[in-house]
Amino acid sequence: MVKARYTAMRAGSRAAAVHLRYLQRDGVTRDGAPGQLYSATADRADGPAFLDRAEGDPRQFRLIVAPEDGTQLSDTRSFTRDLMHQVEQDLATKLDWVAVDHFNTGHPHTHIVIRGVDDLGENLVIAGAYLAHGIRERASELLTIELGPETTVExxxxxxxxxxxxxxxxxxxxxxxxxxxxxxxxxxxxxxxxxxxxxxxxxxxxxxxxxxxxxxxxxxxxxxxxxxxxHMEQTLRQLGEQGDIIKTMHRAMASQKIERASEQIAIHGKDEAIADPITGRLLGRGIGADELVPPVVDLSANI
Known part of the structure; x- marks a missing residue:
C-alpha cells in the first residue's frame, strides 16, 4: 500500500517542522524508541537542516509505504532507498528526501517526506497518476524481487x-x-x-x-x-477505525498496567460534543486513519 499526497507550504508556517517532529515521536520503533530520520546517503539525517533547505519550497510531498509482507523485509531502509532511486529515475531528477520507519502498528510502514523542488531548484511536479499508481507499482516490483512472487496458496x-x-x-x-x-x-x-x-x-x-x-x-x-x-463501505471503514482505536487504548493501558472494564471505555468522535469535561493524564497517542495527519486519539486515565 502506498498513500501519497502533497501539502502546500506557506511562508513562516511551522507545519513542516510539526509534521517531521510527529514522525520522530516516541514509541514508533521496534523497541519503543523515537523514530530516526534517514536519507538517501545518511542513516541519521539532519531534520533541521532538511527544513532549512526546504524553506521557501512551494509544496511538500508525503508518502506512506506499507508493504503487505513488510515484516519479511531484510532491510527496510535499503528497500526505501531503492524505491526512491527508482522514483528519481522515473521523474528524471534527483530528489531531496528524508524518511522514518514505523513499527508501532500491525503493519511496518515508512513515512517519506520529499521536498517540492527538483535538482535544478525548479518546482517539482509529479503527475497525479504516478502518485496514485506509479509509486505503488514500483514498490511492488521491488518487493517481488526481494521476496519472490506471491503464490496462489499465500x-x-x-x-x-x-x-x-x-x-x-x-x-x-x-x-x-x-x-x-x-x-x-x-x-x-x-x-x-x-x-x-x-x-x-x-x-x-x-x-x-x-x-x-x-x-x-x-x-x-x-x-x-x-x-x-x-453505506456498507463507509460503515466498514468506521468499524476498522474504531477497532484500531480500541487496540491503541488497550496497548497504552497495558503498558501502564492499568485495567479497565469494557463498560468503562468510551470513544468520542472528533465532532461529537462531550457534556462533561474530561480530566486525567495522557497515557498515549494514537494515529489517524492515514497517519498523514497529526494524532487524533487521546487516552485519559480516568475514562
Missing amino acids: RQQKLSREIDQERLTRIDRALLREAQETIDGIVDMRPATNANHTDLARHLRITRLQVLQRLGVAEETETGRWSLNP
Whole structure:
C-alpha cells in the first residue's frame, strides 16, 4: 500500500517542522524508541537542516509505504532507498528526501517526506497518476524481487484471514464492484450464475457475506442472492477505525498496567460534543486513519 499526497507550504508556517517532529515521536520503533530520520546517503539525517533547505519550497510531498509482507523485509531502509532511486529515475531528477520507519502498528510502514523542488531548484511536479499508481507499482516490483512472487496458496491464506475482520477488506471491494456491475445491484452467488468464480473464490465471498449480514451491511434477499447496504463501505471503514482505536487504548493501558472494564471505555468522535469535561493524564497517542495527519486519539486515565 502506498498513500501519497502533497501539502502546500506557506511562508513562516511551522507545519513542516510539526509534521517531521510527529514522525520522530516516541514509541514508533521496534523497541519503543523515537523514530530516526534517514536519507538517501545518511542513516541519521539532519531534520533541521532538511527544513532549512526546504524553506521557501512551494509544496511538500508525503508518502506512506506499507508493504503487505513488510515484516519479511531484510532491510527496510535499503528497500526505501531503492524505491526512491527508482522514483528519481522515473521523474528524471534527483530528489531531496528524508524518511522514518514505523513499527508501532500491525503493519511496518515508512513515512517519506520529499521536498517540492527538483535538482535544478525548479518546482517539482509529479503527475497525479504516478502518485496514485506509479509509486505503488514500483514498490511492488521491488518487493517481488526481494521476496519472490506471491503464490496462489499465500494469496488464498491472506484472503481467508480477512473473512472475519470488522473492517473493509479486499473481498468487500470485490463484492462492491460486482454489485455495481449489475442492473439491480444484487450479488448473485448461485452456482449456476458464478461460472467466472472458482469454487474457493465463491466460498470466500459467501462466507464473507454471512459475516457482513451479521454486521448489518448485507442481506440475503433470496437463496444465493445478496443485497449490499448503500453505506456498507463507509460503515466498514468506521468499524476498522474504531477497532484500531480500541487496540491503541488497550496497548497504552497495558503498558501502564492499568485495567479497565469494557463498560468503562468510551470513544468520542472528533465532532461529537462531550457534556462533561474530561480530566486525567495522557497515557498515549494514537494515529489517524492515514497517519498523514497529526494524532487524533487521546487516552485519559480516568475514562
